[in-house]
Amino acid sequence: MKLFSFALLCLPLLFPAPRQGDYEQAAADTMEVWGAWAAEQLMSGEIVEKAYIPNTSRDNRVLVWVPKGTKSSRLMSASKKTVAIFDKLFDPATREASAAPVRTAVLFPLSGPKSFKSITEAAASSNPALAGWASAATGGVGFLLEDPLSAGWLLDVPNSEVWNVENELVNRLARLLTLERYGRQPHWLAQGLAWHVELKVCKDVYCFPYRSGFVSKKEHKSWAKRLPLVMEERGETPLTAGDLAGWSRNSWQADSAALASGAVDMLVKHYPDEMPKVLSAFAQTRNKDGRKTESDGSWQLIPDYEIPSEQEQEILNRELGVDFLVEFDRYAREPGRYRRPRK
Numbered sequence: 001m002k003l004f005s006f007a008l009l010c011l012p013l014l015f016p017a018p019r020q021g022d023y024e025q026a027a028a029d030t031m032e033v034w035g036a037w038a039a040e041q042l043m044s045g046e047i048v049e050k051a052y053i054p055n056t057s058r059d060n061r062v063l064v065w066v067p068k069g070t071k072s073s074r075l076m077s078a079s080k081k082t083v084a085i086f087d088k089l090f091d092p093a094t095r096e097a098s099a100a101p102v103r104t105a106v107l108f109p110l111s112g113p114k115s116f117k118s119i120t121e122a123a124a125s126s127n128p129a130l131a132g133w134a135s136a137a138t139g140g141v142g143f144l145l146e147d148p149l150s151a152g153w154l155l156d157v158p159n160s161e162v163w164n165v166e167n168e169l170v171n172r173l174a175r176l177l178t179l180e181r182y183g184r185q186p187h188w189l190a191q192g193l194a195w196h197v198e199l200k201v202c203k204d205v206y207c208f209p210y211r212s213g214f215v216s217k218k219e220h221k222s223w224a225k226r227l228p229l230v231m232e233e234r235g236e237t238p239l240t241a242g243d244l245a246g247w248s249r250n251s252w253q254a255d256s257a258a259l260a261s262g263a264v265d266m267l268v269k270h271y272p273d274e275m276p277k278v279l280s281a282f283a284q285t286r287n288k289d290g291r292k293t294e295s296d297g298s299w300q301l302i303p304d305y306e307i308p309s310e311q312e313q314e315i316l317n318r319e320l321g322v323d324f325l326v327e328f329d330r331y332a333r334e335p336g337r338y339r340r341p342r343k
Helices: 023-044 073-089 113-126 128-137 165-182 187-202 217-221 223-234 241-245 254-270 275-289 309-320 324-333
Strands: 006-008 052-056 062-067 105-110 142-145 150-154 291-293 299-301
Touching: 023 052, 023 062, 023 113, 062 073, 073 165, 073 187, 105 113, 105 165, 113 128, 113 150, 128 142, 142 165, 150 165, 165 187, 165 275, 187 223, 187 254, 187 275, 217 223, 223 254, 223 324, 241 254, 241 309, 254 275, 254 324, 275 291, 275 309, 309 324
Parallel strands: 006 142, 062 105, 105 150
Antiparallel strands: 052 062, 142 150, 291 299
């Protein structure tokens, strides 16, 4: 079975952006939007399979709509652990002044296809720009949106051996938290971060977006061992900018996935203080270069804009203070023996 993870980014907000740092207001705005959806569907009694109960994290950064009758304790525990791991990487107390106003991330573990169809149609009715996505998403198993900041996935995918509800929550929430603070990042970096958090919280990997076919049991827990094998197959061919940046969204590329995961692991382990600066620099670059300015001076972000691979490397080199590709090549070949160069 081919598992799709639909993503549509950079669309207008469905609710007013809250003030910087005010997650209580963000949660209230979010609850109002999706609470109205749940009430409408429940009153009709024709679309959703079950009632959805809102569960908000203590700090109001995450809202999980759990189907009635579903044990929420493990889902909420995974949510809290995900936020804790993310905050160890990116201290919320040092949130960049240039960051967008805070938003609450919304998660929908969906009871079935009727609920999936209902939530996508509700989003499209509120935002015409989502109409095409909603049509394509029909019959899917999961989605992730930047605006509104939300993700949903089916609790059960028949005939699939690579579907774990908690892993789906952790991986998708990590991506939402990245979007909330730093906006759309290069694909390799955003997905590599999600896998890093998934491994920290769940101790294995079950999220293989856009991958089809069989996934062996050892792949779930021996994910990190794939990286040196990829480099061994390359021989003496050094890594290039395109090896990471060339991984296109909405596709599965096994070697690129291993490289993405490894690159983030190197940053986390050996460049932890510099890593937030990298994401912030990518965000600033996209906001500056990835916008379309109209004749009246107004502007909007270009949804499909990607930072050129050479420019990515320039940013990485500048913020890390090393030649990123040279250092990553060293790390990828022998992760356990790598040491960052002394200044």
